[in-house]
Amino acid sequence: MAEHGGASFRRDLSEWRIVLVAWRLLVLQAADPVVSAGMAEHSTYRAHPWRRVEHTLGSGRRLFYQDAEALRREVARLERAHKRIRGTGPDGRPYDAGDAATRAWVLLTLFEGVVAMRRLGGDRYDAGELARAYAEFREAVAVFDLPKGEIPETVGELPAYFARYARERLEHTEAARHLLDDLLREAPAPRRLRFLGDAGWRVVRVVVARAIRELTVADLPPAVRERFGLVRTRRAALLSAVLHRGAGAVVPLLPDRLRYRSPEEHRAPKRHRPHRDGRGPRLDRFFHEVLDQTGDGFITAHDLRAMAHNVCWQLELDEAGEARVYEAFDSWWEQLRAVMDANGDGKVSREEFVAATLAGLDRDEAYLERGLLPALRAVFTAADTDGSGFLEFDEYRAVFGGPRVHPAELSHGFRRLDADGDGRITREEFLAGFTGFFTARADSVPGTELLGRP
Structure with a gap:
């Protein structure tokens, strides 16, 4: 120019x-x-x-x-x-x-x-x-x-x-x-x-x-x-x-x-205030910081597609890569809707999300395979934008590094999920860690720190 x-x-x-x-x-x-x-x-x-x-x-x-x-x-x-x-x-x-x-x-x-x-x-x-x-x-x-x-x-x-x-x-x-x-x-x-x-x-x-x-x-x-x-x-x-x-x-x-400000400059947010122990507060945090992208108190297809847009925006994917991400996030929404939209209004409230997740984990042994694990696999597929079968840190950050999560906390969560310490997260490590986030009653399980220290 x-x-x-x-x-x-x-x-x-x-x-x-x-x-x-x-x-x-x-x-x-x-x-x-x-x-x-x-x-x-x-x-x-x-x-x-x-x-x-x-x-x-x-x-x-x-x-x-x-x-x-x-x-x-x-x-x-x-x-x-x-x-x-x-x-x-x-x-x-x-x-x-x-x-x-x-x-x-x-x-x-x-x-x-x-x-x-x-x-x-x-x-x-x-x-x-x-x-x-x-x-x-x-x-x-x-x-x-x-x-x-x-x-x-x-x-x-x-x-x-x-x-x-x-x-x-x-x-x-x-x-x-x-x-x-x-x-x-x-x-x-x-x-x-x-x-x-x-x-x-x-x-x-x-x-x-x-x-x-x-x-x-x-x-x-x-x-x-x-x-x-x-x-x-x-x-x-x-x-x-x-x-x-x-x-x-x-x-x-x-x-x-x-x-002047450089086009590529990014500033780190301040540390997030810790939540108290327990699954409920973790699920509440996950709802507000990750899922409810529009901030209206509900999860809808628009929230998941907004997440997909943000991932694609940050990683500058090509058209085929973007299509895979949107398909995976659409799949995640369908899993959420099928399991948690109790009144059939096409959206999931925070109360529905927390109650359905806790009830499913506590009362239904098949909940993980029926509701949670398929959704987690869809999330992994969406985050794995290059199709390598692993999550690099940039891919992990694109999905979970919201403005309210400090980069140091995010890095800590990534390291905890990276069980073998090789600098990348496998599908198995991701599923185990993320399942721990939803299921662990104590905060000592690595997956409870996927958004940083609780």
């Missing part, structure tokens, strides 16, 4: 200031009804809002920061993921993430977000820089092969495009409303604030939720605020000015290693 003198769109996209417009970016995307419906049915943003932000920004950085081959792989990954996001929304309207207008909108919000970051920070692009930045953007998104006309030809056409799209396509969808009004009031602590503990975060969360909402409303394009019936208060405008102008004055003075 060509370098230009002066401002660079892809470099600015990796600047830390981008976090100030990240929530604004999500709201603009979620205001598209197709995106909103896909988020409701397929996304884990309610349970993992910070991961959603990171995936959105991380994917953007990869699109604009890689060589041609890496860019091709990223686009292929997005294409495979979006092929599966389709259906009928709660309002009865069909949706398809492959919709060309929606895909163009999502891409253009990345460009518009960077432009807004610069403008709000007091160092807006001049006319020449803006034209070069847009040329850089168009060069990258050309690989999506969108129909002619979906991406405006020149940067001068963008104001009319955004005004028209806001007027004709955007809605104050449930996902956009939830992002603005509710999600941050119930969100788990981001990794850097885990030291506050649950009680401390609940107090801080109230302030964070209000500040981000006011900042987002203040920074939204006027046409969108008008469309949503939102008012930009003086207090919100002052907050926006202080944060953006302050960051705009300070961040550009930092050395590049502090000013």
Whole structure:
């Protein structure tokens, strides 16, 4: 990708200031009804809002920061993921993430977000820089092969495009409303604030939720605020000015290693608070940290497919590998549903999961073979993405290394399951260890530590 003198769109996209417009970016995307419906049915943003932000920004950085081959792989990954996001929304309207207008909108919000970051920070692009930045953007998104006309030809056409799209396509969808009004009031602590503990975060969360909402409303394009019936208060405008102008004055003075974030950078979460002994708390932890990806208190097919998506995303599998993972996770869901969905409503609650597992283990000697072991074999097949018959650490981490599990805990659990210490987990070691997680009454069995120390 060509370098230009002066401002660079892809470099600015990796600047830390981008976090100030990240929530604004999500709201603009979620205001598209197709995106909103896909988020409701397929996304884990309610349970993992910070991961959603990171995936959105991380994917953007990869699109604009890689060589041609890496860019091709990223686009292929997005294409495979979006092929599966389709259906009928709660309002009865069909949706398809492959919709060309929606895909163009999502891409253009990345460009518009960077432009807004610069403008709000007091160092807006001049006319020449803006034209070069847009040329850089168009060069990258050309690989999506969108129909002619979906991406405006020149940067001068963008104001009319955004005004028209806001007027004709955007809605104050449930996902956009939830992002603005509710999600941050119930969100788990981001990794850097885990030291506050649950009680401390609940107090801080109230302030964070209000500040981000006011900042987002203040920074939204006027046409969108008008469309949503939102008012930009003086207090919100002052907050926006202080944060953006302050960051705009300070961040550009930092050395590049502090000013910009690498596309491949990952931060380790804080240690998870230990649970008390016993199968019940372990099962409860497994339900919340592994199975309930959408955070709505139930396991459905969407949760298991969200897990499959996350595995494929992290390991950058090819199409055949992704198909195997999705097939295995679909099989796991069918096992869960058949054994635990007592009322036949197509979902499994935490209570149903814990009660069915404990009852099956305590009262039915055939439960392991009928319900648990087939599911465990499906999980192993899903995790064994290269079909080697072993789980390497990266494969294990892709399934069980959620944002609430510290890497050191995960490594410890992996070593405990690796009974022969050869650096990989066999199917037999996995089945024995995982069975121990569900069945052991004491926490001394290796499998009880597959999510880290209990």
